[in-house]
Amino acid sequence: MNNNKSILQIEPLLETRVIIYDLLRRAFLQEPTPEFLAFINDRSLFENFPFQEEQKDIAEGAAQILALIYEKDLTSLEVFDSLHWDYTRMFIGPDRLPAPLWESAYLSKERLLFQERTLQVRQAYLKYHFLPRNFMQEADDHLGLELDFMYQLTLQAQEAMNEENMEKLQQIFTDQKDFLENHLLQWVPELTLKIRENAQSSFYPGIAKVLKGFLTLDLEALEELIDSTQCSVK
Numbered sequence: 001m002n003n004n005k006s007i008l009q010i011e012p013l014l015e016t017r018v019i020i021y022d023l024l025r026r027a028f029l030q031e032p033t034p035e036f037l038a039f040i041n042d043r044s045l046f047e048n049f050p051f052q053e054e055q056k057d058i059a060e061g062a063a064q065i066l067a068l069i070y071e072k073d074l075t076s077l078e079v080f081d082s083l084h085w086d087y088t089r090m091f092i093g094p095d096r097l098p099a100p101l102w103e104s105a106y107l108s109k110e111r112l113l114f115q116e117r118t119l120q121v122r123q124a125y126l127k128y129h130f131l132p133r134n135f136m137q138e139a140d141d142h143l144g145l146e147l148d149f150m151y152q153l154t155l156q157a158q159e160a161m162n163e164e165n166m167e168k169l170q171q172i173f174t175d176q177k178d179f180l181e182n183h184l185l186q187w188v189p190e191l192t193l194k195i196r197e198n199a200q201s202s203f204y205p206g207i208a209k210v211l212k213g214f215l216t217l218d219l220e221a222l223e224e225l226i227d228s229t230q231c232s233v234k
Helices: 003-029 034-040 043-047 056-071 077-092 116-127 143-162 166-198 203-230
Strands: none
Touching: 003 034, 003 143, 003 203, 034 043, 034 077, 043 056, 056 203, 077 166, 077 203, 116 143, 116 166, 143 166, 166 203
């Protein structure tokens, strides 16, 4: 396969993946900021959200968020306080967390942080010299950090594409696929259910549904991307 032809086919999908992973990581890394709420307050973002026709969860989640945007101004103090409280209550505490954002809380026997699952995630990060913020203070397997890792790898994939380094590109896609299969997709579906059951606003159930649908679809996309780069790697 001609490298230029292959790159032309990959480029639009990579750009879309960067945009979506950026949105998702920002949604879960921390409590909502006024800047983030102003960003998602744009109706066109969810009216034209990618892959709604291909993935039911994405369509339903985007519609849920869009309904909230039509009903309320997300930049208002009322919505800020509501979403801030929802995030804190479900994901931070101080009481028992209804929907913890750490992989270990779902996949480790003791449900403890900084155990085997956390270390497995850290090894995946270290391969790409990815050092999470608050390293050794925040467990590496926090959802926001795992999504940030996927975002950063997609940026590296764009760099490899621009350099026409198809071997590096294929390796990144392979590692992203492994990370989805062995980590994110192992626990995000259960997290999505917990958020739906415990959220007081419709935003987090909506964005969690978008997350679940996109990760499922992205796994299929990565399989195709790996195949598309296979022929270009000598």
